[in-house]
Amino acid sequence: MRLAVVLLAAGALSAQLPKDDGYRGIWYFNQPTNDEYVYKYSGGFATYPQQHAPIAVYAKPVNKTFFCYGGTMKDTHDRLVHMVSYFDHATGTVPRPTILIDKRTSDAHDNPTIALDDDGYVWVFSSAHGTGRPSFIHRSRKPYSVEDFERVLETNFSYTQPWHLPGRGFLFLHTRYRPLPAGNGQGRALYWMTSADGRSWSEPRQLAFAEMGHYQVSWPWRDKVGTAFDIHPAPVGLNARTNLYYAETRDMGGLWTTVDGRALDLPLTAGHNPALVRDFRSEGLLVYLKDLQYDSSGRPVVVYLTSKGYAPGPANGPYVFWTARWTGTAWLHHRIAEADHNYDHGSLYLESDSAWRFIAPTGAGPHRWSTGGEVEMWVSADTGATWRKRAALTRQRPLSHTYVRRPLNAAPGFYAIWADGDPLQPSASSLYFCDRAGRVFRLPAVMAGGRARPVRVR
Numbered sequence: 001m002r003l004a005v006v007l008l009a010a011g012a013l014s015a016q017l018p019k020d021d022g023y024r025g026i027w028y029f030n031q032p033t034n035d036e037y038v039y040k041y042s043g044g045f046a047t048y049p050q051q052h053a054p055i056a057v058y059a060k061p062v063n064k065t066f067f068c069y070g071g072t073m074k075d076t077h078d079r080l081v082h083m084v085s086y087f088d089h090a091t092g093t094v095p096r097p098t099i100l101i102d103k104r105t106s107d108a109h110d111n112p113t114i115a116l117d118d119d120g121y122v123w124v125f126s127s128a129h130g131t132g133r134p135s136f137i138h139r140s141r142k143p144y145s146v147e148d149f150e151r152v153l154e155t156n157f158s159y160t161q162p163w164h165l166p167g168r169g170f171l172f173l174h175t176r177y178r179p180l181p182a183g184n185g186q187g188r189a190l191y192w193m194t195s196a197d198g199r200s201w202s203e204p205r206q207l208a209f210a211e212m213g214h215y216q217v218s219w220p221w222r223d224k225v226g227t228a229f230d231i232h233p234a235p236v237g238l239n240a241r242t243n244l245y246y247a248e249t250r251d252m253g254g255l256w257t258t259v260d261g262r263a264l265d266l267p268l269t270a271g272h273n274p275a276l277v278r279d280f281r282s283e284g285l286l287v288y289l290k291d292l293q294y295d296s297s298g299r300p301v302v303v304y305l306t307s308k309g310y311a312p313g314p315a316n317g318p319y320v321f322w323t324a325r326w327t328g329t330a331w332l333h334h335r336i337a338e339a340d341h342n343y344d345h346g347s348l349y350l351e352s353d354s355a356w357r358f359i360a361p362t363g364a365g366p367h368r369w370s371t372g373g374e375v376e377m378w379v380s381a382d383t384g385a386t387w388r389k390r391a392a393l394t395r396q397r398p399l400s401h402t403y404v405r406r407p408l409n410a411a412p413g414f415y416a417i418w419a420d421g422d423p424l425q426p427s428a429s430s431l432y433f434c435d436r437a438g439r440v441f442r443l444p445a446v447m448a449g450g451r452a453r454p455v456r457v458r
Contacts, residue, residue, distance in 0.1 A: 019096040023443035025429035028108035041343035044421025044429030045108040056407035070111035078106035169196035188213030208268040221294035239310040347406035370423035372400030412436040
């Protein structure tokens with residue numbers, strides 16, 4: 001299969017991109033339920049979904065955390081605009097966000113991801129939900145800058161996970177939509193591409209496409225990248241997502257193996273394959289993948305949520321966050337905490353082998369059984385076997401907080417980023433971040449000048 005792309009010359013974008021006057025996130029909904037919960041999931045989705053990573057990267061040489069998000073203009077709540085900015089740890093300020101592109105959709109599945117290369121250039125990968133819209137790759141014109149970008153690539157890909165490995169280039173995990181048998185629509189197939197410089201890309205190679213497809217979450221550790229993925233069983237598809245799989249590569253996709261080093265014969269085309277960690281389908285449980293991290297020895301820890309069904313409400317509970325930890329010989333599964341919705345999302349931090357942290361909207365918040373809630377911090381001192389709630393980071397807020405995301409190489413001053421919104425009706429959406437101590441700051445929705453200090457709200 002040939003990669004159908006359009007390479008655009010440097011200068012394809014204006015050399016002076018516009019700035020917005022503040023930080024405002026996209027509001028999004030998916031699948032009306034025609035009941036008191038209104039939607040399958042909804043709310044402030046500037047940092048959605050977890051299948052897009054990373055959305056923030058800390059750059060030690062300049063002491064800044066660069067981030068991107070799904071923004072919107074002040075005259076609407078659902079016109080998706082890709083925004084790029086940074087938090088300056090030295091000054092504690094943010095500039096006005098750069099407006100990269102108007103995605104011409106209200107679909108937050110088109111939200112961007114970000115990467116930094118060895119020379120400090122900022123790369124933004126703009127996704128498309130399905131094949132109906134284009135996807136883009138942009139590169140900053142100067143290192144460690146978000147002022148001007150050039151468009152490097154226009155093509156089509158979804159659920160972007162670009163990992164730049166030092167000295168080796170990009171390993172780009174993503175999804176492509178493939179026709180299902182007998183004309184039953186399209187399924188989600190997992191792919192990867194590589195590039196030494198971000199400009200010349202390999203042909204896309206397929207990692208997995210079984211039944212009706214998969215979702216994945218991934219993360220790098222030293223010279224390897226690992227991915228945890230699920231399966232969408234026929235005939236229901238993604239609303240019946242289940243099972244847990246894991247695969248990793250240490251040579252930029254040349255060889256993919258199981259966690260214990262067995263070579264995988266790709267692409268994976270069956271639900272039962274050597275990458276299977278646990279068969280949740282046989283247990284009657286759905287699996288919503290949340291995060292992937294590594295301990296000091298490079299052993300993976302996957303965060304996932306289980307429930308009995310896709311529709312919101314207590315009938316499909318309990319909704320439980322779990323870790324699956326590879327010990328070197330076996331996978332151990334431990335409960336973190338309960339949530340109240342399938343699309344509650346949190347991030348895991350393995351600060352040391354005896355200090356784990358999990359930040360997520362596990363508090364019920366103002367809208368019980370809807371997406372998001374109050375953000376809480378949980379800690380474990382025994383590699384995830386037991387957890388205790390350390391702090392409530394938000395409390396009695398009028399809107400629900402959603403999609404708490406960890407930056408790559410997270411620095412203590414900008415440890416997680418998320419957004420808020422009303423899950424029952426369209427609303428304005430603000431963006432927040434917290435530091436490692438649990439202090440919470442709101443990014444300014446309106447800025448009078450070129451720079452501003454985020455407001456501490458807790």
